[in-house]
Structure formats: C-alpha cells, structure tokens
Amino acid sequence: MTTLFVLSVDDFRPLAEVAGKDPDVTVRRRGPYLEVVAPGSIRIDRDAAGCRNAVWYSAVAAVKDGRVSRWDKSELVVEPTGAEG
C-alpha cells in the first residue's frame, strides 16, 4: 500500500484531509503522524490544501512503498512502488 506520512500539526493536517477525500484513501493516526494510505497513487491538490509555498514543500514527512513522482506548484503525487526500505 502506498503510504504518505505527514506530521499532525495545523500546517500539514490539511494535506491528509484533502487526500482523505478520495474514497480509496484511508487516513489514520500513527504516533504524531497522519498516515495516508492508498492501494494506488495518492494525489493532493495544492489549492485544495491551501498551503503557502514553504509549508507545501516541507509537508512530506516520510513515504513507504511509494515514491514522490510529482511535487510542484499544483500537485503532490505519491506513486506506488515495491516495498523498499
């Protein structure tokens, strides 16, 4: 499962909230993190998350079984890969 971790603080929580609107995505709390999990890609629209530049580009805490394939002005996309670590 593609997994994106964001820290559960006010700045980064909106990313998990936006990602969680996709019915294939599950958001759960793991320690101080929000764990965003999907069988396929995780896509987060920047406007929907409403983050300013520096928050947007510091929002990814960690990625499991996936890789960031796009992280630009408009979208963050985490694509599935095989397990790696």
Place this chain on the structure above:
Amino acid sequence: MPSPGQDLLAHTVRGVDHAAFPTFDPQATITFYRDVLGFPVVHATCALGWGPGDHPDFIHFFFDIGGGDRLAFFYYFGVEPYRDTGIPDLLHRARHLAIHVDTEEDLLEYRRRLDASDWPCELQVRHEAVESIYVTDPNGYLMEIARPLRAITAEDDIDANLSVDALMEVTAEPDPSLEKFFARKAKLISERYAGEPESVTFV
C-alpha cells in the same frame, strides 16, 4: 537506532555567548550594526601585540544581539583585506547568522531600518515555521532576522529526531537521496509506532 547518550548527557548550555567573524571594514561594520540596526556596542578588547606575529594588534568588538547573546568582530591592524571569492551561492546562503525577534511588528521595524540604509533588505520570506528577512552585511556575510510563525511542538521534536536518525542511516550508505531518506524514515516511524493505528475523522 536510538540517539546514543542523548538521555545521559545533561544539557546545560544556555544559547550563544558570542559568534565571531573577521572584518576588514570596521567603519561600515559599526555603522551597519550599531547605527542602522541599533545593536548596542557592549564590549571591546584592544589587544596590543597579543596576536600571532603577522597580525599582533587587533580590536575585538561586540554587539548586543539580545538575550545576553553577542555578535563579535575582529579587526586586525595592518592585515591585507581578504575576501573569499568564488564561494558557490549555495554555501554563501547556507552560512548565516539568524537573529530572533518575537513579533511581525519587530521584524518589519528592522526591515524599515535596513531599507532606509545603504544595505536594504534583500529578501523577505515566510518559511514553514518562521518569517525571515535577509541582508548581506558590509563584510559579505549573510544575516537573517526571523520571527516565529507558529509554536514548535513536541510533535516537531519527535519528527526532527526521526529525520536525523534517517539522515544518519541514509548518508552512511552509497548514493543518498531524498527518496531513500523518505523511505528510511517511514521504516523508522513504522517501527517506533507499530500496532494498530487510530482512525481519524476530519471535522
């Protein structure tokens, strides 16, 4: 890997006593820090013949940068000015002193002082946790003044520790990359917080 010794070593340091830099232009340096920024001069050591043979006489002077902390300069008499040339921009920007202010009002007041001087503010940025202004001082040193945008929480500290642990591991291996870092950190998070996660609902 847990941070070795972290819990055993008493943490008794209390911030910056002083940070010291050489200057070859004391006039501009004193004008900039004392007269433009308003940092009081709090101490100066005038050393006759104390230094090594090629620069025996020097003045070591200090500006108060708040909180009991000080910014200091050395001026060596009779020494040919030297400036690093060809420093990659990355290094020039990475090496800097950031001085703290508490409020936006204070930040903007320092910006106003700079903008009214020969050393105007070069950049104002809202970072993730601080908003900063930047200026290059008369010696070519990058200086930042920053105000907090949010409180740093216990969550931030946990995250920072997992980040540096992941960084240690990834940079101990060949070809470190951000992708490998994110994957290693995810592994550390999963190990640290193993077990069934709580479900989350956003309201």
